[in-house]
Amino acid sequence: MALPAGELSANLLAAQERLAQLQAKSRAERLAQGAPVDRIGHGRTPSLTPSPLQPLPSLPAHLGWDSAAVTAVARQADHAPKPQSCIGYRDIGILEDSPNIPIPIFISPYSHSATNAIKLYPDIAAGMFQWELTAAGRIWLLLRHLDCNGRGWLDVAEVRAQLTGKESPWRVCGWRQLRNLLAEGDGVFWVRGDGRVWLRSTTNVAAALQVPHLALLPVALPVSVLTLPIGQVRAHLYAAFHSSRxxxxxxxxxxxxxxxxxxxxxxxxxxxxxxxxxxxxRVHASRNFAIGGKASESALEEAAWQHGQATFRLNDKKGIQGKTNQGYIAWQLPNSYTGPHRLQPKGQQKRINQALSDLFMQGMTGNGQGRMEKRFYGHGRAAAQAYNRGVTQDIYWPAGRGENGRAHIWHCLAAPNTPARK
DNA sequence: AGACGCAGGGAGCATTATAC
DNA sequence: GTATAATGCTCCCTGCGTCT
Incomplete structure (x- = not known):
């Protein structure tokens, strides 16, 4: 039964009362320990628990979701001699035919897992490029990895030690540059306060970068890539686009x-x-050529109008497309690309997009960019179905590889009444 | 904090690849 | 020889790291 507007149910009132009691109790405990009780810039109260980057004097009794096996592995990793947090190399996230980059495995004192790949949304990487925040973005991705238990904050001093220490496996720059980068990314990737760096969520970062929607699937970016020179990092942020496609x-x-x-x-x-x-x-590009109908003077002229001077007459000497020595109209298409990263599960992508939609509905949507019409299909049946639904652009589907195996050949189905090129 | 050297990135031009 | 797209090379500017 719905309550009249403005009236609260007895259960809700009881819950609110219980919440107020818990907040008062928590505040009293903080005051007793001399801890801060006021919220700071990020809207949260500083946690009493230590930074994940500060080593614990001793490990807790059990590690790893009540799993004895996982606990044993984590303890073994803890007892083994290791420089800082890096104990070995492994290749995760980069496809096998990609460059052989040694990946340092990060085993934090607080985490049993050897996670060394970061989930990267290509749309967020594009936002970093747009605002020239790739260097600060690299720091954000690294800090998310170093915040292995997902607490959401790291001590500035520890961040400086990890990212600028000469012996640290996570060193990416000097302390002076780090100070600049922390200032540059403040309010976008993190909020500083209370001697800590409070990391912002994927949703908030996307919103700050004015990314209204995460359209592309996330990819696995090896953490070791993030410690390479900034040019290499940028290259992988860019390559994520191709890996995702x-x-x-x-x-x-x-x-x-x-x-x-x-x-x-x-x-x-x-x-x-x-x-x-x-x-x-190591993004791989392959060339594409399209084959239209049988060649004739009028057809070639028409094709030249539509596809420009990339059009040429292809003589099918081997009869690959049909009769031997049959002439076809052909033209060059843009390249296809294969990226070096593996896809990651969608995870929270739908939820993030819903949140972004809510944020951007408040006046930021409606930029006039409609959804692009799909032009390239996996097989002829899908292309034919699309054609029958009505299209305004030519549509293509794969016909196989060219003679030398380096180029892809595509069939073309011309859209009815395609406007001529100017 | 300033000077210096180096690396990265943008822009422009020439060359190459691929088809006929 | 034609064409386009991609690639290679060079120059110049900017930013970063190191040294004093």
């Missing part, structure tokens, strides 16, 4: 072709820099 493509099929200008729109990385990053992060 290619990861959705069924095995054996080329990823949908995408022009460098379009990539630039999505990633905020200009074409010239895209090539540098692709070389650095």
């Amino acid at each position: 290619a990861g959705k493509t069924p095995a054996g099929q080329p990823a949908a072709p995408i022009a460098r200008d379009t990539i630039a729109n999505h990633t905020n990385v200009i074409p010239r820099t895209q090539r540098r990053y692709e070389k650095a992060a």
Whole structure:
């Protein structure tokens, strides 16, 4: 039964009373221990528990979700001699045919798990590029990893020791540069206060970077990549875009072709820099050519209007497409790309997008960018179904590899009444 | 805090790859 | 020889790290 507006149920009133009692008790305990009781900039009260980066004098009785086996492994790792937190190398997250980067495994005193890959949303990486915050973004990703138990904050002094210490495996810069980066990312990636760095959530970071929606699936970024020179880090932040796109493509099929200008729109990385990053992060590019109908003077002229001067006449000498020596209209398409990272599970992506939707509905949506029409399909049946639904652009599906095996050939189904190119 | 050297990145031009 | 897209190279500027 619904209550009249403005009236609260007896259960809710009781719950509120209970909450007030708990808050008063907690405040009294904090005052007794001399701990701060007021909320600071991030809206939370500083925790009484120590920073995860400060070593515990002794480990608790049990580690790892009540698992005896996991506890044994964690204890063994704790007793083994190790420099700082890095005890070995392992390759996680990078595909096998990618560059062989040694990955330091981080086993924190507080965590039994050897997690060395970070979940990276390519849309957030693009936001970092857009606002030129990749260096600060790298710090955010590293701190999220170092905050292994998900507490949400780290001591500034410990952060400085870990990220600028000459012997630290997590060293990325000098203390002076770290100070600049912490100031640069303040309010976007973290909030500083109380001698601590309070990390902001993925949702809040996306909102601060004005990323209205996480459209691409997250990828696994090896933590060791984050300690490489900033150029390499940027290259992998960029490569995450291709890893995510290619990861959705069924095995054996080329990823949908995408022009460098379009990539630039999505990633905020200009074409010239895209090539540098692709070389650095081992993103593989393959060329694509489209085959239209049978060649004739009028058909070639029509194709030239629609596809520009990339159009040429392809003579099928081996009869791969049909009759031997049959002429076809062909033109070059943008490249397909394969990134070096594995896909990560969606996880909280739907929830994050819902939160972002709520945030951006308050006046930030409606930028006029409609959903792009799909142009590249995995097989001819899907392309034909799309065609029958009505399309305004030419649509393509894979026809196989070219003679030298380096280029992909695509079939083309021309959209009815396609406007001629200017 | 200032000076110096080095690395990274942007821009422009020339060259290469690939098809005919 | 044609074309486009990609790649390679160089120059210049900016930012960072180190030293004093």
